Amino acid sequence: PVTAGSIVVPYGHVIGNEKWRGSEVAQRLQGKVRLIFEDGLGLVDFHLSNRTCILLISEADLVAGDEFKRRLVRFRNASSLRGIVIVEKTQISDQYYLGVQKLVVLELGMVLLPVANQGEASQLIIQLVSFCVREQSRDRGANPFLRKQRAQPAEPAVLQTVQQIPGVGKTKALLLLQQFGSIHQLCNVSINELEEVVGQTVAQQIYSF
């Protein structure tokens, strides 16, 4: 039963795989987030929202061999959800980390976050949930790393660019732009037209540029 399909997660809730009931992660999550257990989540350990879910890889999984890799690949092939892989990176499992990172991030294109133990995993999940909630509430401005679209006048930048032409300083750049309007037009004027605005030498320089 490979269930990796989407599942409806009530706003602000986390749906956990039945197998985590009573575990340290679950205990620490309870009280911080609204956690519901469900059977038959298949490959997924926790669903944070309708499109984000978590696959938890323990130290024991890493040491035991390649079974967890098959699980990740199966998930990737079966699901279009955004999968976040949380892996227990301890002194014992540290040696496997680079290989896992290469598989998960570079080959499967998923997100991989290391934690030292289940306690850290639960803290991380709480933060991830809070960002999922914000995303759902369309409060995207709250994310400091998302680019905000600000309409800024292009004038200072255009002026700056024209000044990169050899022989053109601020004064000449202003004159040229007032006369010809845009960089596109400036590129298409004849040398005679340039001479009317700036001197012969500079006109020649601009023209040959």
Add this chain to the structure above:
Amino acid sequence: AGISRGPVEQSPSLCVLADSREICSGPRVISCLRAEHGLRVQVCPLGTSDYIVSNRLAVDRLLQSELQSPGNRNKLSQRLQRLQGSFERICVIVETDRVRPGETSRFFQRTQYYDGVLSALVQAGIRILFSSCQEETAALLKDLALLEHRKDAAIQVPTEPEGHRRDILSFYLSIPNLSYGAALNLCHSFGSVAAVANSSVPALAAGARLSRAQAEELHRFLRHDFDLQLLPQPLPAKGKS
């Protein structure tokens, strides 16, 4: 397993651009890329990112301690937002801080703030890799460059323009939201600035290896009709215009 396919024959052609500040802050990353992985590393004043690995991917190298301290938040978010303006893909490599000789290994105390930063990066679609030292960072950069090469996005133009082309490069570099790689591509693909200015959006996208949206932005910029009134007034000329 696919990545390790024939790196020996491919690596020499691979090119990575490194910011000049990395000579001081990550010398072993650069020397390792050159010596061990055989990549061509061109050091240039990138300004925006630490490394440019392909036509569309920028990589920033961050120390774990930088992600731990809330004091860095503004600087980091401004930097990453600026990167998102000029690159399709962004990756950060979180590197464990170096333990200086004599210093007892500090225990890494994971904070709620740190988890919050990671969550925000994930949600913003920024790729995160973890590295324990500069050598590992170099290996990750090589893997990324190889991956981008396989996806046909590798930097394949000469990275050191000479003479007149240097002036043209700095002209392109002054265009907002145009990456160093895109500026190099423009230098290489178009015979003159006039040819760039007269190009259509698809031609710009193909020549500079830009996404459609970025090519549109460049096209708009080149044809932007200058209006003196919109220029922020210098201080002496303050007042109603």
